[in-house]
Amino acid sequence: MATVFVGRATEMERLGGILEQVRSGTPRLVLVEGAAGIGKTALVRRFLSARPELTVLAASGDECETGLPYGVLAQLTEEACPADSGPVSAGAELLDRLGRLQDGGPVAVVLDDTQWADVPSLQAVTFALRRLRADQVLAIVIARELAAAAIPTGLRKLLGDERTARMRLGGLPASDFRAFGRGVGVRSLSGAAAERLRSLTAGNLLHARELMERLPADVLNDARMRLGGLPASDFRAFGRGVGVRSLSGAAAERLRSLTAGNLLHARELMERLPADVLNDLTRPLPAPPDYAALVLARLAACGRAARDFVGAASILPLPCPVDHIAALAGAEPLAALDEAVRAGLLEERHTRHGLCAAFPHPLSQAAIYHGLGVVTRHRLHTRAAELAASDRERFQHRVRATTGPAPELADELAVFAHEEQRAGLWSSAATHLLQAAQFAQDVRRRARLTGEAVGALVHAGRVDEAAELARTLPVECPPEVRSFAQGVIAQVRGRSGEAARLLADAWSRTDPVAEPVLAVRTAEQLAVATMMGADNSQATVWAERALTGPVAGFDAGIVRSVQILAMAAMGFPDKALEATENVPVTATGKVERDLLLGRGTVRSWVGDIDGATADLAGLLRRADQLSAYQRVVAHAHLGNALHLAGRWDDALVHGEVSVALAEESDQAWMAGGARALAAMVPSKRGDWAAAEQHVAEGWRTTGDIVASRFFVAVAEAWLAASRGDPARVLRVLLPLLEPGAREGLDEPGLLDWRDLLSDAELAAGDPGRAQAVLEPYEQRALARGRDMSLVRVYRAKGNLLAAQGDYAEAAGAFERGERHAGPAGVPFERARLDLDHGCFLRRHGSRNAAAERLEAAHHVFAGLRAVPYMERCERELAACGRAARGRRLQWDMTARELAVARLVATGQSNQQVGRELMLSVKTVEYHLGHVFAKLGVTNRAQLAARFAAGER
Numbered sequence: 001m002a003t004v005f006v007g008r009a010t011e012m013e014r015l016g017g018i019l020e021q022v023r024s025g026t027p028r029l030v031l032v033e034g035a036a037g038i039g040k041t042a043l044v045r046r047f048l049s050a051r052p053e054l055t056v057l058a059a060s061g062d063e064c065e066t067g068l069p070y071g072v073l074a075q076l077t078e079e080a081c082p083a084d085s086g087p088v089s090a091g092a093e094l095l096d097r098l099g100r101l102q103d104g105g106p107v108a109v110v111l112d113d114t115q116w117a118d119v120p121s122l123q124a125v126t127f128a129l130r131r132l133r134a135d136q137v138l139a140i141v142i143a144r145e146l147a148a149a150a151i152p153t154g155l156r157k158l159l160g161d162e163r164t165a166r167m168r169l170g171g172l173p174a175s176d177f178r179a180f181g182r183g184v185g186v187r188s189l190s191g192a193a194a195e196r197l198r199s200l201t202a203g204n205l206l207h208a209r210e211l212m213e214r215l216p217a218d219v220l221n222d223a224r225m226r227l228g229g230l231p232a233s234d235f236r237a238f239g240r241g242v243g244v245r246s247l248s249g250a251a252a253e254r255l256r257s258l259t260a261g262n263l264l265h266a267r268e269l270m271e272r273l274p275a276d277v278l279n280d281l282t283r284p285l286p287a288p289p290d291y292a293a294l295v296l297a298r299l300a301a302c303g304r305a306a307r308d309f310v311g312a313a314s315i316l317p318l319p320c321p322v323d324h325i326a327a328l329a330g331a332e333p334l335a336a337l338d339e340a341v342r343a344g345l346l347e348e349r350h351t352r353h354g355l356c357a358a359f360p361h362p363l364s365q366a367a368i369y370h371g372l373g374v375v376t377r378h379r380l381h382t383r384a385a386e387l388a389a390s391d392r393e394r395f396q397h398r399v400r401a402t403t404g405p406a407p408e409l410a411d412e413l414a415v416f417a418h419e420e421q422r423a424g425l426w427s428s429a430a431t432h433l434l435q436a437a438q439f440a441q442d443v444r445r446r447a448r449l450t451g452e453a454v455g456a457l458v459h460a461g462r463v464d465e466a467a468e469l470a471r472t473l474p475v476e477c478p479p480e481v482r483s484f485a486q487g488v489i490a491q492v493r494g495r496s497g498e499a500a501r502l503l504a505d506a507w508s509r510t511d512p513v514a515e516p517v518l519a520v521r522t523a524e525q526l527a528v529a530t531m532m533g534a535d536n537s538q539a540t541v542w543a544e545r546a547l548t549g550p551v552a553g554f555d556a557g558i559v560r561s562v563q564i565l566a567m568a569a570m571g572f573p574d575k576a577l578e579a580t581e582n583v584p585v586t587a588t589g590k591v592e593r594d595l596l597l598g599r600g601t602v603r604s605w606v607g608d609i610d611g612a613t614a615d616l617a618g619l620l621r622r623a624d625q626l627s628a629y630q631r632v633v634a635h636a637h638l639g640n641a642l643h644l645a646g647r648w649d650d651a652l653v654h655g656e657v658s659v660a661l662a663e664e665s666d667q668a669w670m671a672g673g674a675r676a677l678a679a680m681v682p683s684k685r686g687d688w689a690a691a692e693q694h695v696a697e698g699w700r701t702t703g704d705i706v707a708s709r710f711f712v713a714v715a716e717a718w719l720a721a722s723r724g725d726p727a728r729v730l731r732v733l734l735p736l737l738e739p740g741a742r743e744g745l746d747e748p749g750l751l752d753w754r755d756l757l758s759d760a761e762l763a764a765g766d767p768g769r770a771q772a773v774l775e776p777y778e779q780r781a782l783a784r785g786r787d788m789s790l791v792r793v794y795r796a797k798g799n800l801l802a803a804q805g806d807y808a809e810a811a812g813a814f815e816r817g818e819r820h821a822g823p824a825g826v827p828f829e830r831a832r833l834d835l836d837h838g839c840f841l842r843r844h845g846s847r848n849a850a851a852e853r854l855e856a857a858h859h860v861f862a863g864l865r866a867v868p869y870m871e872r873c874e875r876e877l878a879a880c881g882r883a884a885r886g887r888r889l890q891w892d893m894t895a896r897e898l899a900v901a902r903l904v905a906t907g908q909s910n911q912q913v914g915r916e917l918m919l920s921v922k923t924v925e926y927h928l929g930h931v932f933a934k935l936g937v938t939n940r941a942q943l944a945a946r947f948a949a950g951e952r
Contacts, residue, residue, distance in 0.1 A: 019106070023106055027135045028137075028138055029159070030141070031166045033143055033169070040169055041142060054106055055108070057076045057097075057109045058076075059072045059112070060072070060075070060111075060113050069121075070090060070121050071121065072122070073121040074317075074319075076111075077094055087120055087664070090124035090127075091125065098132070098135065098137055099921030100921075102922055105136065106136040106137070110142070113142065114143040114151065119152055122152050126158055127154075127918075132923065133919060133922075134925075134927075141155075141159060152664075154666065295345070295367040298343045298344060299371070305335065305336045309326065309331045309340060311372050312326075312329035313357055314368040315328075315397070319349045319351060320357060324387075325357060328387060337355075344360065346358065346360075385401065391416060395412075395432065399435050405440070407439070407440065407442075410440040410449070413435050414436040417433045417436060426459035426460035433450070434449070437450045450469060451485040453466075454466045454488055455488045459627070466485075466488070466492075470482075470486055470489050480515075480518065481518065483509070487499045487501075487503035487529070491528065491529050491669055492666075494701060494708075496532050496705040498704075499525070503525050507519070510522060512549065516549060524543075524546045526538075527540075527563070528562055532669060534707050534710065534745060537566075540563055543562050543563040547560070558594060558627075560594050561594045564576045564579065564602060565601060569747050570747075573602050573605060573606050583599060585614055586618065593619060597634055607786060607789075609645045609825055612638075628665040628667065629667070631658075631661050632658050635655070635658035636674045636677045639654035643655075643681055644828075645826070646826070649898035650898070653899040657918045659671065672701045672709070672711065675701065675715070676694070676712045676714065679716075683718045683719040685865050686722065688719075694715065695715055695719055698715060699716075707744070711751060716728070717753060724868075726763035729756055730757070734757070746780065752788075754777040755796035758796045759799065762799060762800055771800060774796055777789075778797065787821075787824035788824040788829065790820040791820050791829045793817075794814065794816045794820065795814070795829070798817065807844060811840070832857070832869070834854070835869060835876070839854075842879060847881070850876070851880040851882045854880065897934070900917065900924055900927040901927075901935075904928060905947035
């Protein structure tokens with residue numbers, strides 16, 4: 001069918017303007033929406049075909065492959081992505097490729113039929129697109145109704161961003177219809193007939209073309225002729241006319257209702273689906289018949305060896321090494337490949353695996369595959385299972401070669417899925433659990449496996465799929481399985497209380513001996529739910545049950561992390577650290593990595609900032625080995641450690657990455673805490689818009705998760721304190737004094753807040769309440785030996801005692817704070833102490849001593865760019881008759897520039913820096929160029945020397 005393109009001049013011009021922005025180094029994302037057949041793909045193809053200088057990566061979703069992990073991504077990377085890869089790792093590979101391709105000029109990434117793309121691919125693409133900053137990349141996403149599409153939250157949010165150019169295509173005017181008619185052979189279409197056709201089809205050229213090609217010109221021009229839909233009685237006759245001989249009356253009525261009697265829609269479905277599939281919608285979809293006939297005709301013209309080679313290729317994941325295909329086909333590879341390539345059936349690809357073959361379009365593979373016939377497909381899959389190099393490939397082919405219930409295969413798939421869960425391969429585990437459910441003969445066994453798959457899908461970041469699966473569990477589903485599945489969904493959606501109730505119900509109904517896997521998985525989830533509910537003593541109980549169960553270890557990494565964090569929050573951080581003292585920073589095992597994550601987090605709480613930074617930064621150097629949970633927590637708490645250490649630019653970057661990862665993996669239960677920690681630096685720097693956004697989004701995503709709400713409340717209190725709004729501090733912190741599950745909320749170092757509340761009570765004129773808030777916290781901090789917390793306590797206590805008129809004791813409190821400030825190594829808190837101590841001294845006549853404290857504080861605040869606190873220092877210095885020193889040169893550098901510069905100065909390559917900071921290589925190069933210019937250096941050695949000399 002020849003392509004005819006008319007109209008769309010406005011859209012073409014707009015795309016041209018966007019491309020010019022891309023050429024200048026500003027990446028852009030375009031969403032093209034519209035009904036099927038409206039001309040979305042034609043518009044994009046016409047635009048790109050006129051610009052051959054662009055490197056184009058194109059991929060298209062397909063209804064047949066929505067469940068194939070990374071099927072769409074493989075089209076973009078031209079490399080098969082392992083099904084067990086996480087979306088972040090897969091997205092990083094795409095990001096690397098985009099960076100390399102830009103050496104040859106701008107790159108266009110086109111994702112068509114997005115509504116049918118597999119979720120892992122969309123998550124990986126979202127990850128890559130979010131990290132384009134200074135790249136010459138034009139990304140075009142083509143979709144039907146975006147609101148109705150099964151598109152992950154992260155991509156939906158990205159497409160809804162104000163920076164995304166949205167183009168919704170409507171119908172073309174009648175004048176374009178006449179031109180289009182001439183293009184498809186209707187030479188004499190009147191203006192009135194064109195308008196009627198445009199109105200009937202809502203401007204849809206695909207629909208119009210079908211009518212133009214089926215109806216003669218006199219019918220199209222005859223206003224008396226009705227061109228609308230047919231009644232159900234005529235649908236069966238129409239079906240016979242297009243080859244559907246056995247369409248039932250019920251199926252015909254369903255088709256008529258679905259298509260509103262529109263023959264074009266009905267024909268599209270009838271031509272794509274055989275009668276048995278039309279009468280049973282559970283059957284998979286093949287390629288469109290017309291397309292398949294064309295491909296199969298080409299295949300029939302080839303020799304036997306080429307036909308066997310192409311047929312074997314159709315059942316393998318592509319691109320595939322030609323020797324693998326030849327071994328399956330029993331053919332000589334090069335001659336067969338050469339003939340298939342000349343026939344347009346295959347393409348040769350040169351990859352790191354050597355010479356490979358691939359189909360030019362997924363529909364070509366579908367056409368060949370379905371054209372093989374049942375017997376041949378079964379034989380090839382059986383043979384491929386014997387040749388498979390891995391258990392995963394072997395099961396993939398065994399599943400395709402099996403029909404009907406197969407209890408033994410179901411059991412083997414379940415065992416394999418459990419092994420994958422232990423290894424953290426959640427996406428692949430979910431697939432194999434669902435396949436096991438498909439072949440299980442017993443309906444209760446099937447339901448149990450499906451319930452397990454819900455938990456695996458959540459860990460894989462495929463939350464929407466998990467929620468739909470939990471919603472549609474069969475009525476025969478055992479109540480404990482239903483409660484487990486619904487509890488997991490409630491937890492990840494931020495409904496912690498509901499999650500704990502449902503999971504407790506699942507536990508009470510589960511026999512650990514008869515159902516050891518469900519028991520362990522339930523205990524794991526209860527450990528997480530109770531920790532997030534700030535019931536840490538229960539969290540340790542559930543973690544112990546999960547770790548000592550008969551089949552323990554499915555999620556041991558997370559459970560061990562929960563155990564360590566809960567223990568520390570209960571006031572036993574030393575015991576928690578003792579349990580991890582033998583884990584090296586270079587640990588590579590799954591369990592050891594999560595122990596390292598827990599240790600790094602606890603170290604930041606107890607004031608071992610250097611140890612925390614070493615643990616968490618070391619962990620992120622192996623980011624491709626981490627789960628979504630581990631990445632979010634590692635970035636968030638590394639950001640917090642760097643924030644405490646005074647490396648605010650680096651902290652800002654890690655905070656932003658943590659937030660993005662939590663949202664892209666659709667994990668609401670982690671997003672609130674990530675937002676709270678990310679708000680700290682903007683709050684203290686006076687970046688009110690960014691801080692307010694983090695706080696608002698933090699509250700929106702926390703649900704009823706106690707721990708997350710606590711983090712967000714403290715973040716908002718810091719924002720209010722920095723803005724000089726004690727009333728707001730009281731409003732958000734006073735609820736933390738209310739009784740209830742609160743283990744850890746008062747643990748010194750975890751996220752100190754009582755000094756802020758004491759300051760606010762004092763500002764409100766109630767020193768008694770300020771003292772009541774502060775005293776018990778001082779005792780806990782002294783008992784724990786927390787220098788970092790005591791700096792904060794004695795700063796607030798100094799202010800309180802001064803307000804009460806006890807000047808000698810106030811001076812002593814400030815001095816005690818100074819003694820703790822040295823070991824604590826927290827420059828911002830030391831500067832706050834100096835600021836308040838300086839204010840105290842000035843008010844009591846010691847202007848020179850006050851000025852010394854204030855100048856020291858101002859120097860630190862200037863280095864941190866803590867503008868609100870700097871300005872307070874400047875006002876106090878002016879009252880002392882002193883002028884503040886000028887601001888530092890580094891203020892000219894952005895947070896990302898400083899973060900990039902520091903990592904480059906340690907000897908990391910641009911690609912390594914990009915991996916750690918989740919940026920494209922081009923963006924790293926862009927920032928590094930600015931760093932060189934601002935610091936007056938010309939190479940990496942000079943940059944390293946500047947940082948070695950002690951420059952920030």
